[in-house]
Amino acid sequence: MPRTAAAAAPPPLLLLSAAAAIAIAVAVAAPDGHLVASLPGFHGAFPSKHYSGYVTVDEGSGRRLFYYLVTSERDAAADPVVLWLNGGPGCSSLDGFVYENGPFNFERGSDTGGLPNLELNPYSWSKVSNVVYLDSPAGVGMSYSLNKSDYTTGDLKTAADAHTFLLKWFELYPEFQSNPFYMSGESFAGIYIPTLADEVGYLIGNGATDQDYDFNSFVPFAHGMGLISTELFEDASTACHGTFWGKVNSLCQEKIDRVHWELKDLNKYNILAPCYHHPEIQELEFKNSSLPSSFRKLGETEKRFPVRKRMAGRSWPLRAPVTRGRMTMWPELGGRSLPCTSDELANAWLDDEDVRAAIHAEPKSLIGSWELYTARIDYYHDTGDSMVKYHKKFTAMGYRALIYRELDTLSRSTSPRRRLRSIATGCPGRRFDIKINSS
Structure with missing residues (x-):
C-alpha cells in the first residue's frame, strides 16, 4: 500500500486495486476462527459469509481494532471490498451495520428490553460488495487497548492504525487482494478517510471537510x-x-x-x-x-x-465547529441522549454476551459496554482546519470522486458544490460534473 504505487497507477473512482497497493506475502484463506456461523435474533442461513474479530495493530500496547466483514451476495471473488467508517469522532462503525447499510433490519422483539429480531435488509451494501465495518480508533465500539494512554489519539495516529489494520487484514484475507478497494464513510469520516487515503484511496459521503464550506x-x-x-x-x-x-x-x-x-x-x-x-x-x-x-x-x-x-447515522453536530485541537465528543455535546435518535436496539444486541461470543468480540468484563458514541477517547484534530488540500491532491493524481449529500441538515448538504468548485480551480484540465438530484 505504498504511496509510490498509488501515484504510479491511479485507479478510477478513488479506488486502488488491493494487489497494486499492498505488497504482502500470500497467506491462507479467510481464518476459520473469525467465521460467524449464526447470530442471536436471526433465524435461517446467511445469504453470504460473515467474518468478524480483532486485528492487533500494536503488539506492545495490546491495541486491537474490531471489524465485521459481510461478503458480497453477488460475487465475493470479484466484487469490491468496501471499508466503512462512521464518524464522531468516537462513533462505532457498527452504527452503520445496525442502522444504515448492513445486512439486517433490526426489529424490536416481543419482550421489552429483550433482543431484537433480525431480518434481511434488501438494500444492504453487501448485495454488491464485500463490506468491512471497522471500529476505529481504539477505544471506540468493540476496539480497545490494554494501555489506556492509547485513548489519547488524533487524526494521524488513527490513520496510521487503520493503515496497519488494512495491511494485516489483507494478510488474513489474501483472496481479496485482487479485488477493487474502496474506503467509505460519513460525517467525521470526512477527516478520517482523507488522512488514510493519503496512504490508499477513498470515498466519502456527508463528510466534514472545511468550516467555510460546511x-x-x-x-x-x-x-x-x-x-x-x-x-x-x-x-x-x-x-x-x-x-x-x-x-x-x-x-x-x-x-x-x-x-x-x-x-x-x-x-x-x-x-x-x-x-x-x-x-x-x-x-x-x-x-x-x-x-x-x-x-x-x-x-x-x-x-x-x-x-x-x-435513526440515521450520526453526523457532526451542526453548531460544533471542526477545528484544530481537542475535539468535543458526542456525549459532551448531546448529554445523555439526542433528539430523533434511539440506540436501544443496538445497545441491547451488542451488549448481549451471546452476541459478543458469536461475533468474536471481547466480553464486557474486559472492554466494557458497547457505546454507539463514546467519551472514552480523547481525540485531537491534528491535520488542519480544512481537508480540501487532500481532495486537491487526490484529484491531481487522476482519481474520479463521487461526493454526495441529501437530507441531513447536520452535514450541510450544499457545501459539496462549493467544495468541488474550489477543487476544480486548482486542477485545470480536470472534468467536474455537478448534478443535483431532487428526487
Missing part, C-alpha cells in the same frame, strides 16, 4: 429545501452578508438563531422523516406549531417500524 451552506440549504421562508432567507443573507458562521454581528446572529428555531423540531438526520424518539426522552420539546401533531406522536407509538426509520 457551516456557510446551512442557511441556503434550509431555504432551498423549503424549510424556511424566502423572507427569512433574504433577511438573514442581508444581515450576514453571505457569511453565516463565526464572528457575526448581532442582527445576523438573531436571524441565524431564528433559522435554527424554525427547524428545531425536525429530524435533523433526515428532514423528510418524522422524529422518532424514546418516550422517556424529555429533551425534545415540541413547541413549533408548524410541526404536525402526527409527527410528534410517532416516537411514542409501539407500531413496528424499520429501525433505519428510527
Whole structure:
C-alpha cells in the first residue's frame, strides 16, 4: 500500500486495486476462527459469509481494532471490498451495520428490553460488495487497548492504525487482494478517510471537510429545501452578508438563531422523516406549531417500524465547529441522549454476551459496554482546519470522486458544490460534473 504505487497507477473512482497497493506475502484463506456461523435474533442461513474479530495493530500496547466483514451476495471473488467508517469522532462503525447499510433490519422483539429480531435488509451494501465495518480508533465500539494512554489519539495516529489494520487484514484475507478497494464513510469520516487515503484511496459521503464550506451552506440549504421562508432567507443573507458562521454581528446572529428555531423540531438526520424518539426522552420539546401533531406522536407509538426509520447515522453536530485541537465528543455535546435518535436496539444486541461470543468480540468484563458514541477517547484534530488540500491532491493524481449529500441538515448538504468548485480551480484540465438530484 505504498504511496509510490498509488501515484504510479491511479485507479478510477478513488479506488486502488488491493494487489497494486499492498505488497504482502500470500497467506491462507479467510481464518476459520473469525467465521460467524449464526447470530442471536436471526433465524435461517446467511445469504453470504460473515467474518468478524480483532486485528492487533500494536503488539506492545495490546491495541486491537474490531471489524465485521459481510461478503458480497453477488460475487465475493470479484466484487469490491468496501471499508466503512462512521464518524464522531468516537462513533462505532457498527452504527452503520445496525442502522444504515448492513445486512439486517433490526426489529424490536416481543419482550421489552429483550433482543431484537433480525431480518434481511434488501438494500444492504453487501448485495454488491464485500463490506468491512471497522471500529476505529481504539477505544471506540468493540476496539480497545490494554494501555489506556492509547485513548489519547488524533487524526494521524488513527490513520496510521487503520493503515496497519488494512495491511494485516489483507494478510488474513489474501483472496481479496485482487479485488477493487474502496474506503467509505460519513460525517467525521470526512477527516478520517482523507488522512488514510493519503496512504490508499477513498470515498466519502456527508463528510466534514472545511468550516467555510460546511457551516456557510446551512442557511441556503434550509431555504432551498423549503424549510424556511424566502423572507427569512433574504433577511438573514442581508444581515450576514453571505457569511453565516463565526464572528457575526448581532442582527445576523438573531436571524441565524431564528433559522435554527424554525427547524428545531425536525429530524435533523433526515428532514423528510418524522422524529422518532424514546418516550422517556424529555429533551425534545415540541413547541413549533408548524410541526404536525402526527409527527410528534410517532416516537411514542409501539407500531413496528424499520429501525433505519428510527435513526440515521450520526453526523457532526451542526453548531460544533471542526477545528484544530481537542475535539468535543458526542456525549459532551448531546448529554445523555439526542433528539430523533434511539440506540436501544443496538445497545441491547451488542451488549448481549451471546452476541459478543458469536461475533468474536471481547466480553464486557474486559472492554466494557458497547457505546454507539463514546467519551472514552480523547481525540485531537491534528491535520488542519480544512481537508480540501487532500481532495486537491487526490484529484491531481487522476482519481474520479463521487461526493454526495441529501437530507441531513447536520452535514450541510450544499457545501459539496462549493467544495468541488474550489477543487476544480486548482486542477485545470480536470472534468467536474455537478448534478443535483431532487428526487
